[in-house]
Amino acid sequence: MSAAIDHGYLPTGKYVINHDIMNCTAGEVAGNYLYSGRALGVSEPWDIIQLHPELEPMWCDITEHYKRIGLAHSENVIWDVDLKELGSHINHHPSVFYYGPDECRYWGDQDWLYAVEYINSKNNFISLANELGVDVPLTLCFDSVEDIDIEDVQEAINYPLYLKAAISVAGVGIYRCASKRELSEAIDRFDSGVPVQIQEEIKTTTFLNLQYRIIGKEVVKLAASEQILDGCAHQGNRFPASHEPWKIVDPMANWLRDNGMKGIFAFDIAMVQTDRGLRFSAIECNPRFNGASYPTMIAHKLDIPEWSAITVHTKHRDLASLDLSGIEFDMKTGEGAIVVNWGTALVGKLVILLAGSAECQQKLELELATRL
Numbered sequence: 001m002s003a004a005i006d007h008g009y010l011p012t013g014k015y016v017i018n019h020d021i022m023n024c025t026a027g028e029v030a031g032n033y034l035y036s037g038r039a040l041g042v043s044e045p046w047d048i049i050q051l052h053p054e055l056e057p058m059w060c061d062i063t064e065h066y067k068r069i070g071l072a073h074s075e076n077v078i079w080d081v082d083l084k085e086l087g088s089h090i091n092h093h094p095s096v097f098y099y100g101p102d103e104c105r106y107w108g109d110q111d112w113l114y115a116v117e118y119i120n121s122k123n124n125f126i127s128l129a130n131e132l133g134v135d136v137p138l139t140l141c142f143d144s145v146e147d148i149d150i151e152d153v154q155e156a157i158n159y160p161l162y163l164k165a166a167i168s169v170a171g172v173g174i175y176r177c178a179s180k181r182e183l184s185e186a187i188d189r190f191d192s193g194v195p196v197q198i199q200e201e202i203k204t205t206t207f208l209n210l211q212y213r214i215i216g217k218e219v220v221k222l223a224a225s226e227q228i229l230d231g232c233a234h235q236g237n238r239f240p241a242s243h244e245p246w247k248i249v250d251p252m253a254n255w256l257r258d259n260g261m262k263g264i265f266a267f268d269i270a271m272v273q274t275d276r277g278l279r280f281s282a283i284e285c286n287p288r289f290n291g292a293s294y295p296t297m298i299a300h301k302l303d304i305p306e307w308s309a310i311t312v313h314t315k316h317r318d319l320a321s322l323d324l325s326g327i328e329f330d331m332k333t334g335e336g337a338i339v340v341n342w343g344t345a346l347v348g349k350l351v352i353l354l355a356g357s358a359e360c361q362q363k364l365e366l367e368l369a370t371r372l
Contacts, residue, residue, distance in 0.1 A: 042293075
């Protein structure tokens with residue numbers, strides 16, 4: 001199935017893959033400069049992939065792991081994440097984690113940049129959702145944090161509520177406020193002039209991730225998964241999801257296509273049980289690859305119908321010390337563990353895909369914990 005997988009720009013093609021996240025990350029994310037490695041599993045043999053040079057000592061270990069489980073990937077490596085490579089290879093399109101101004105400088109697709117920068121603002125997201133009739137939480141948007149009048153806020157939205165930076169990643173810049181005092185303290189954490197929003201709390205423990213990709217002029221539904229969260233921070237995903245409410249955000253996906261979006265993007269959806277039944281409320285759009293994209297595409301390549309991907313911490317600081325014997329993915333059974341984000345082993349963190357039934361995933365996670 002591997003040859004049928006594409007990265008979302010064209011049905012088939014060759015790509016220069018640079019999934020360094022340093023232009024779209026938070027300083028609090030441990031090992032963020034090592035995340036380029038997780039794109040290896042979604043690459044194909046005909047691609048070129050850029051990896052951080054500190055990952056090179058683990059190359060033999062990760063490629064042997066992928067060889068054993070039958071996961072094809074590129075071996076055309078540039079041990080450098082300089083973005084200038086994106087436009088330097090004839091007949092290769094760019095595959096990037098986030099298409100921002102720096103990426104655009106080397107590829108030049110201004111429409112793509114417009115779509116990304118517009119929807120990456122949570123305030124623009126709310127405005128567009130309201131325009132298109134997409135269900136979103138009650139939200140007040142402010143061009144500057146100084147514009148907030150707490151008394152007016154309290155009349156519109158009950159506590160607890162969330163104060164969010166209009167542009168944030170990895171849950172940074174998001175504060176849950178249960179009182180006027182907490183809201184005032186959260187406001188003071190922002191620099192002058194920062195655009196923010198205040199949003200009602202959605203009382204649920206279930207959040208969905210709906211991934212799309214653009215192929216030519218077509219919007220393709222890639223996968224619906226349930227998020228594994230630690231507070232506001234994303235820790236992993238489970239597939240398949242209990243519900244797939246695509247129609248909720250289809251209008252926004254089509255708008256993005258019509259306004260120049262390329263590649264993969266995703267929506268976070270809150271699933272809420274109400275007196276009238278289930279409510280699906282769109283929280284935000286991530287106009288880029290996201291944490292769920294990598295296990296999703298690996299699962300597609302290996303025909304894995306049921307999986308979870310989890311972030312784990314380990315005492316090991318390389319892959320050679322990690323023992324996966326007896327629990328490594330086996331194509332014959334369709335069960336086992338696959339290392340997805342491997343570069344972060346250098347800082348004691350990994351993302352592991354657990355393939356198999358829910359019961360199998362639980363057993364794998366328990367066994368894995370004894371080896372970390």
